[in-house]
Amino acid sequence: MNITSGELAAALGAELHGDNSVKLSNIKPLNDAQGGDLSFLTAPRERDKWTELLEFAKNSKAGALLVPEFQDQIDNVQIVTPDPMKAIIMLASKYYRAPRDFEGIHPKAVVHESAEIADNVSIGAGAVISAGASIGEGTVIHPNVVLYPRVTVGKNCVIHACAVLREMVTLGDDCLVQPNAVIGSDGFGYVPDPKLGHRRIPHIGSVEFADGVDIGANSAVDRATLGKTTIGRGTKIDNLVQIGHNVKIGEATLVCCNVGIAGSSTIGNQVVIGGMTGVGDHSVLGDRLRIAGNSGVQGTYEGDQDVAGERAFPVAEWFRSITSFRKLPQLFRRVRALEKKLDI
DSSP: EEEHHHHEEEEEEETSSOTOOEEEOOOOOOTOOOEEEEOOOEOOOSSGHHHHHHHHHHHHOSEEEEEEEEEEEOOSSEOOOOOOOHHHHHHHHHOOOOOSSSBBOOOOOOOTTTEEOOTTTTTTTTTOEEEEEEETOHHHOTTTOOOOOTTTTTTTEEEOTTTTEETEEEETTOEEEEEEEEEEEOOOOOEEEEETTTEOOOOOOOOEEEETOOOOOOOOOOOESSSSEEEEOOOEETTOEOTTTTHHHHHEEOOOOOOOTTTTTTTTTOOOOOOOOOOOOEEEOOTTTTETTOOOOOOOEOSSSSSEEEEEEEEHHHHHHHHHTTTTHHHHHHHHHHHHHHTO
Protein backbone atom coordinates (compact mmCIF):
# COMPACT_ATOMS: atom_id res chain seq x y z
CA MET A 1 0.00 0.00 0.00
CA ASN A 2 1.12 3.55 -0.77
CA ILE A 3 -0.34 6.19 1.50
CA THR A 4 0.86 9.69 2.33
CA SER A 5 1.65 10.81 5.85
CA GLY A 6 -1.30 13.20 5.70
CA GLU A 7 -3.72 10.48 4.59
CA LEU A 8 -2.43 8.19 7.30
CA ALA A 9 -2.88 10.81 10.01
CA ALA A 10 -6.41 11.49 8.79
CA ALA A 11 -7.24 7.77 8.79
CA LEU A 12 -6.04 7.48 12.39
CA GLY A 13 -7.66 10.74 13.48
CA ALA A 14 -4.17 11.74 14.61
CA GLU A 15 -2.23 15.00 14.75
CA LEU A 16 0.40 15.46 12.05
CA HIS A 17 3.67 17.35 12.55
CA GLY A 18 5.69 17.85 9.38
CA ASP A 19 5.29 17.16 5.67
CA ASN A 20 1.88 15.70 4.78
CA SER A 21 3.00 14.37 1.38
CA VAL A 22 5.58 11.75 2.43
CA LYS A 23 4.69 8.47 0.72
CA LEU A 24 4.75 5.50 3.09
CA SER A 25 4.75 2.04 1.56
CA ASN A 26 5.87 -0.21 4.41
CA ILE A 27 6.17 -0.59 8.20
CA LYS A 28 9.59 -1.26 9.66
CA PRO A 29 11.38 -1.04 13.03
CA LEU A 30 13.31 2.13 13.88
CA ASN A 31 16.73 0.75 13.00
CA ASP A 32 15.70 -0.63 9.57
CA ALA A 33 13.26 2.06 8.40
CA GLN A 34 14.12 4.25 5.41
CA GLY A 35 12.48 7.29 3.81
CA GLY A 36 9.46 5.39 2.46
CA ASP A 37 8.78 3.50 5.68
CA LEU A 38 6.56 4.12 8.67
CA SER A 39 7.92 3.30 12.13
CA PHE A 40 6.84 4.01 15.68
CA LEU A 41 8.05 5.11 19.09
CA THR A 42 6.30 3.88 22.20
CA ALA A 43 7.20 4.20 25.86
CA PRO A 44 9.20 1.19 27.15
CA ARG A 45 8.19 -0.64 30.31
CA GLU A 46 11.37 0.50 32.06
CA ARG A 47 11.20 4.29 32.40
CA ASP A 48 14.96 4.69 32.52
CA LYS A 49 15.19 3.39 28.93
CA TRP A 50 13.06 6.21 27.50
CA THR A 51 16.06 8.52 26.98
CA GLU A 52 17.98 5.75 25.22
CA LEU A 53 15.00 4.93 23.00
CA LEU A 54 14.44 8.58 22.19
CA GLU A 55 18.07 8.94 21.12
CA PHE A 56 17.63 5.88 18.92
CA ALA A 57 14.52 7.43 17.31
CA LYS A 58 16.40 10.67 16.60
CA ASN A 59 18.78 8.72 14.37
CA SER A 60 16.06 6.82 12.53
CA LYS A 61 15.71 7.40 8.78
CA ALA A 62 11.98 6.55 8.80
CA GLY A 63 9.78 8.70 6.60
CA ALA A 64 7.35 9.13 9.49
CA LEU A 65 7.04 8.05 13.11
CA LEU A 66 3.97 7.23 15.15
CA VAL A 67 4.57 8.76 18.59
CA PRO A 68 2.48 9.00 21.79
CA GLU A 69 3.27 12.73 22.07
CA PHE A 70 5.20 15.24 20.00
CA GLN A 71 8.98 15.10 20.45
CA ASP A 72 10.73 18.36 19.53
CA GLN A 73 14.13 16.60 19.39
CA ILE A 74 13.02 14.43 16.44
CA ASP A 75 13.24 15.83 12.90
CA ASN A 76 11.16 13.09 11.23
CA VAL A 77 7.52 13.59 10.34
CA GLN A 78 5.54 12.75 13.45
CA ILE A 79 2.01 11.37 13.71
CA VAL A 80 0.78 11.73 17.27
CA THR A 81 -1.57 8.99 18.45
CA PRO A 82 -2.20 7.87 22.06
CA ASP A 83 -1.19 4.25 21.45
CA PRO A 84 1.32 3.85 18.57
CA MET A 85 1.54 0.09 19.05
CA LYS A 86 -2.21 -0.31 18.70
CA ALA A 87 -2.13 1.87 15.58
CA ILE A 88 0.66 -0.23 14.06
CA ILE A 89 -1.30 -3.43 14.68
CA MET A 90 -4.33 -1.92 12.98
CA LEU A 91 -2.28 -0.72 10.01
CA ALA A 92 -0.29 -3.92 9.55
CA SER A 93 -3.14 -5.72 7.81
CA LYS A 94 -3.38 -2.84 5.32
CA TYR A 95 0.32 -2.91 4.49
CA TYR A 96 0.72 -6.66 4.48
CA ARG A 97 -1.39 -9.46 3.10
CA ALA A 98 -0.22 -13.04 3.53
CA PRO A 99 0.84 -14.30 0.10
CA ARG A 100 -1.28 -16.73 -1.87
CA ASP A 101 0.82 -18.58 -4.41
CA PHE A 102 -2.38 -20.10 -5.77
CA GLU A 103 -5.97 -19.09 -6.36
CA GLY A 104 -8.86 -21.51 -6.22
CA ILE A 105 -8.21 -25.24 -5.91
CA HIS A 106 -4.74 -26.42 -6.89
CA PRO A 107 -4.79 -29.29 -9.43
CA LYS A 108 -2.79 -31.45 -7.02
CA ALA A 109 -5.21 -30.98 -4.13
CA VAL A 110 -7.63 -33.83 -3.36
CA VAL A 111 -11.15 -32.57 -2.69
CA HIS A 112 -13.98 -35.02 -2.13
CA GLU A 113 -17.01 -34.44 -4.33
CA SER A 114 -19.27 -34.06 -1.29
CA ALA A 115 -17.16 -31.29 0.29
CA GLU A 116 -18.74 -27.84 0.28
CA ILE A 117 -16.32 -25.13 -0.86
CA ALA A 118 -17.49 -21.51 -0.69
CA ASP A 119 -16.42 -18.63 -2.94
CA ASN A 120 -12.88 -17.21 -2.92
CA VAL A 121 -11.37 -20.25 -1.16
CA SER A 122 -7.77 -21.25 -1.92
CA ILE A 123 -6.65 -24.85 -1.45
CA GLY A 124 -2.97 -25.63 -1.96
CA ALA A 125 -1.12 -28.53 -3.53
CA GLY A 126 -1.28 -31.80 -1.63
CA ALA A 127 -4.14 -30.71 0.62
CA VAL A 128 -6.81 -33.34 1.31
CA ILE A 129 -10.40 -32.24 1.90
CA SER A 130 -12.45 -35.26 2.93
CA ALA A 131 -16.09 -36.21 2.56
CA GLY A 132 -18.64 -33.87 4.07
CA ALA A 133 -16.11 -31.15 4.91
CA SER A 134 -17.20 -27.52 4.63
CA ILE A 135 -14.97 -24.49 4.03
CA GLY A 136 -16.25 -20.93 4.36
CA GLU A 137 -15.74 -17.97 2.06
CA GLY A 138 -12.29 -16.42 1.85
CA THR A 139 -10.49 -19.21 3.71
CA VAL A 140 -6.95 -20.21 2.70
CA ILE A 141 -5.86 -23.85 3.01
CA HIS A 142 -2.11 -24.14 2.50
CA PRO A 143 -0.30 -27.15 1.00
CA ASN A 144 -0.50 -30.58 2.64
CA VAL A 145 -3.26 -29.66 5.09
CA VAL A 146 -5.58 -32.58 5.88
CA LEU A 147 -9.24 -32.09 6.77
CA TYR A 148 -10.89 -35.31 7.90
CA PRO A 149 -14.57 -36.05 7.18
CA ARG A 150 -17.22 -33.60 8.38
CA VAL A 151 -14.78 -30.88 9.37
CA THR A 152 -16.30 -27.40 9.28
CA VAL A 153 -14.07 -24.36 8.71
CA GLY A 154 -15.58 -20.85 8.88
CA LYS A 155 -14.99 -17.75 6.81
CA ASN A 156 -11.61 -16.03 6.35
CA CYS A 157 -9.60 -18.67 8.18
CA VAL A 158 -5.97 -19.46 7.38
CA ILE A 159 -4.72 -23.01 7.88
CA HIS A 160 -0.99 -23.38 7.30
CA ALA A 161 0.96 -26.25 5.82
CA CYS A 162 0.74 -29.75 7.27
CA ALA A 163 -1.91 -28.94 9.87
CA VAL A 164 -4.42 -31.72 10.54
CA LEU A 165 -8.06 -31.30 11.55
CA ARG A 166 -9.61 -34.59 12.57
CA GLU A 167 -13.21 -35.66 11.98
CA MET A 168 -16.07 -33.41 13.13
CA VAL A 169 -13.77 -30.55 14.22
CA THR A 170 -15.36 -27.11 13.86
CA LEU A 171 -13.54 -23.79 13.40
CA GLY A 172 -15.37 -20.46 13.59
CA ASP A 173 -14.63 -17.46 11.39
CA ASP A 174 -11.21 -15.76 11.24
CA CYS A 175 -9.30 -18.61 12.90
CA LEU A 176 -5.57 -19.06 12.35
CA VAL A 177 -3.91 -22.49 12.46
CA GLN A 178 -0.12 -22.55 12.25
CA PRO A 179 1.95 -25.31 10.59
CA ASN A 180 1.80 -28.83 12.00
CA ALA A 181 -0.92 -28.09 14.53
CA VAL A 182 -3.22 -31.04 15.20
CA ILE A 183 -6.82 -30.38 16.20
CA GLY A 184 -9.03 -33.25 17.26
CA SER A 185 -6.45 -35.94 18.07
CA ASP A 186 -7.54 -38.66 20.50
CA GLY A 187 -7.18 -37.79 24.17
CA PHE A 188 -4.74 -39.59 26.44
CA GLY A 189 -7.34 -41.88 27.97
CA TYR A 190 -6.75 -45.50 29.01
CA VAL A 191 -8.08 -48.01 31.53
CA PRO A 192 -6.03 -50.79 33.12
CA ASP A 193 -6.47 -54.16 31.45
CA PRO A 194 -4.91 -57.40 32.78
CA LYS A 195 -4.17 -58.66 29.28
CA LEU A 196 -3.30 -55.48 27.37
CA GLY A 197 -1.81 -53.46 30.20
CA HIS A 198 -3.85 -50.43 29.17
CA ARG A 199 -6.95 -50.39 26.99
CA ARG A 200 -7.74 -47.31 24.89
CA ILE A 201 -10.84 -45.32 25.78
CA PRO A 202 -12.65 -44.41 22.55
CA HIS A 203 -12.83 -40.65 22.00
CA ILE A 204 -15.98 -40.03 20.00
CA GLY A 205 -16.47 -36.35 20.82
CA SER A 206 -15.16 -33.34 18.89
CA VAL A 207 -13.39 -29.99 19.13
CA GLU A 208 -15.01 -26.63 18.57
CA PHE A 209 -13.21 -23.30 18.09
CA ALA A 210 -15.20 -20.07 18.30
CA ASP A 211 -14.38 -17.07 16.06
CA GLY A 212 -10.92 -15.53 16.11
CA VAL A 213 -9.05 -18.40 17.76
CA ASP A 214 -5.34 -18.78 16.89
CA ILE A 215 -3.32 -21.92 17.52
CA GLY A 216 0.46 -22.06 17.21
CA ALA A 217 2.81 -24.40 15.39
CA ASN A 218 3.10 -27.98 16.66
CA SER A 219 0.32 -27.55 19.19
CA ALA A 220 -2.36 -30.17 19.78
CA VAL A 221 -5.95 -29.99 20.99
CA ASP A 222 -7.49 -33.35 21.89
CA ARG A 223 -11.05 -34.24 21.00
CA ALA A 224 -13.51 -34.93 23.81
CA THR A 225 -14.19 -38.42 25.04
CA LEU A 226 -17.86 -37.45 24.79
CA GLY A 227 -19.20 -33.98 23.99
CA LYS A 228 -16.78 -31.23 22.97
CA THR A 229 -13.41 -29.72 23.77
CA THR A 230 -14.12 -26.00 23.37
CA ILE A 231 -11.97 -22.90 22.83
CA GLY A 232 -13.70 -19.52 23.26
CA ARG A 233 -13.80 -16.47 21.03
CA GLY A 234 -10.51 -14.61 20.59
CA THR A 235 -8.39 -17.05 22.60
CA LYS A 236 -4.77 -17.34 21.44
CA ILE A 237 -2.71 -20.50 21.86
CA ASP A 238 1.06 -20.41 21.40
CA ASN A 239 3.41 -23.00 19.88
CA LEU A 240 4.01 -26.41 21.47
CA VAL A 241 0.91 -26.37 23.66
CA GLN A 242 -1.01 -29.51 24.66
CA ILE A 243 -4.71 -29.19 25.48
CA GLY A 244 -6.33 -32.37 26.76
CA HIS A 245 -9.70 -33.92 26.11
CA ASN A 246 -12.88 -32.19 27.33
CA VAL A 247 -11.02 -29.00 28.29
CA LYS A 248 -13.11 -25.84 28.12
CA ILE A 249 -11.33 -22.51 27.62
CA GLY A 250 -13.22 -19.20 27.70
CA GLU A 251 -12.85 -16.03 25.66
CA ALA A 252 -9.75 -13.88 25.11
CA THR A 253 -7.48 -16.20 27.07
CA LEU A 254 -3.73 -16.44 26.35
CA VAL A 255 -1.93 -19.80 26.59
CA CYS A 256 1.83 -19.42 26.20
CA CYS A 257 4.44 -21.79 24.79
CA ASN A 258 4.99 -25.27 26.29
CA VAL A 259 1.88 -25.21 28.47
CA GLY A 260 0.17 -28.52 29.16
CA ILE A 261 -3.50 -28.54 30.17
CA ALA A 262 -4.79 -31.88 31.39
CA GLY A 263 -8.20 -33.25 30.59
CA SER A 264 -11.54 -31.91 31.83
CA SER A 265 -10.09 -28.62 33.07
CA THR A 266 -12.18 -25.47 32.86
CA ILE A 267 -10.43 -22.17 32.15
CA GLY A 268 -12.26 -18.86 32.30
CA ASN A 269 -12.18 -15.67 30.24
CA GLN A 270 -9.09 -13.45 29.88
CA VAL A 271 -6.87 -15.91 31.73
CA VAL A 272 -3.11 -15.72 31.07
CA ILE A 273 -1.13 -18.95 31.44
CA GLY A 274 2.63 -18.36 31.37
CA GLY A 275 5.01 -20.61 29.46
CA MET A 276 6.04 -24.04 30.77
CA THR A 277 3.07 -24.15 33.15
CA GLY A 278 1.25 -27.40 33.86
CA VAL A 279 -2.47 -27.44 34.62
CA GLY A 280 -3.66 -30.59 36.40
CA ASP A 281 -6.75 -32.49 35.36
CA HIS A 282 -10.19 -31.21 36.41
CA SER A 283 -8.70 -27.86 37.49
CA VAL A 284 -10.92 -24.76 37.46
CA LEU A 285 -9.26 -21.41 36.69
CA GLY A 286 -11.36 -18.29 37.28
CA ASP A 287 -11.71 -15.31 34.96
CA ARG A 288 -8.67 -13.03 34.62
CA LEU A 289 -6.41 -15.36 36.60
CA ARG A 290 -2.75 -14.80 35.69
CA ILE A 291 -0.33 -17.69 36.13
CA ALA A 292 3.41 -17.07 36.10
CA GLY A 293 5.60 -19.18 33.85
CA ASN A 294 6.94 -22.51 35.14
CA SER A 295 4.07 -22.86 37.60
CA GLY A 296 2.04 -25.92 38.44
CA VAL A 297 -1.66 -25.54 39.14
CA GLN A 298 -4.07 -28.18 40.38
CA GLY A 299 -7.53 -27.61 41.77
CA THR A 300 -9.73 -24.51 41.86
CA TYR A 301 -8.37 -20.95 41.66
CA GLU A 302 -10.41 -17.82 42.01
CA GLY A 303 -10.00 -15.23 39.28
CA ASP A 304 -8.60 -11.69 39.37
CA GLN A 305 -5.29 -12.64 40.99
CA ASP A 306 -1.70 -13.54 40.13
CA VAL A 307 -0.37 -16.95 41.15
CA ALA A 308 3.04 -18.56 40.88
CA GLY A 309 4.98 -21.58 42.00
CA GLU A 310 4.49 -25.31 42.34
CA ARG A 311 1.73 -25.74 43.37
CA ALA A 312 0.86 -22.20 42.54
CA PHE A 313 -0.40 -19.83 45.21
CA PRO A 314 -0.84 -16.02 45.36
CA VAL A 315 2.20 -14.37 43.87
CA ALA A 316 2.88 -12.06 46.84
CA GLU A 317 3.13 -15.09 49.13
CA TRP A 318 5.29 -16.85 46.55
CA PHE A 319 7.81 -14.00 46.45
CA ARG A 320 7.96 -13.87 50.25
CA SER A 321 8.52 -17.62 50.32
CA ILE A 322 11.32 -17.40 47.77
CA THR A 323 12.97 -14.64 49.80
CA SER A 324 12.76 -16.78 52.93
CA PHE A 325 14.06 -19.83 51.07
CA ARG A 326 17.19 -17.97 49.96
CA LYS A 327 17.86 -16.98 53.58
CA LEU A 328 17.72 -20.56 54.88
CA PRO A 329 21.53 -21.17 54.84
CA GLN A 330 22.11 -17.96 56.79
CA LEU A 331 19.31 -18.82 59.23
CA PHE A 332 20.71 -22.33 59.67
CA ARG A 333 24.15 -20.90 60.58
CA ARG A 334 22.57 -18.56 63.12
CA VAL A 335 20.60 -21.41 64.71
CA ARG A 336 23.76 -23.55 64.93
CA ALA A 337 25.66 -20.69 66.57
CA LEU A 338 22.80 -20.11 69.01
CA GLU A 339 22.62 -23.81 69.88
CA LYS A 340 26.37 -23.89 70.46
CA LYS A 341 26.17 -20.78 72.69
CA LEU A 342 23.33 -22.28 74.73
CA ASP A 343 24.96 -25.68 74.70
CA ILE A 344 21.89 -27.31 73.27
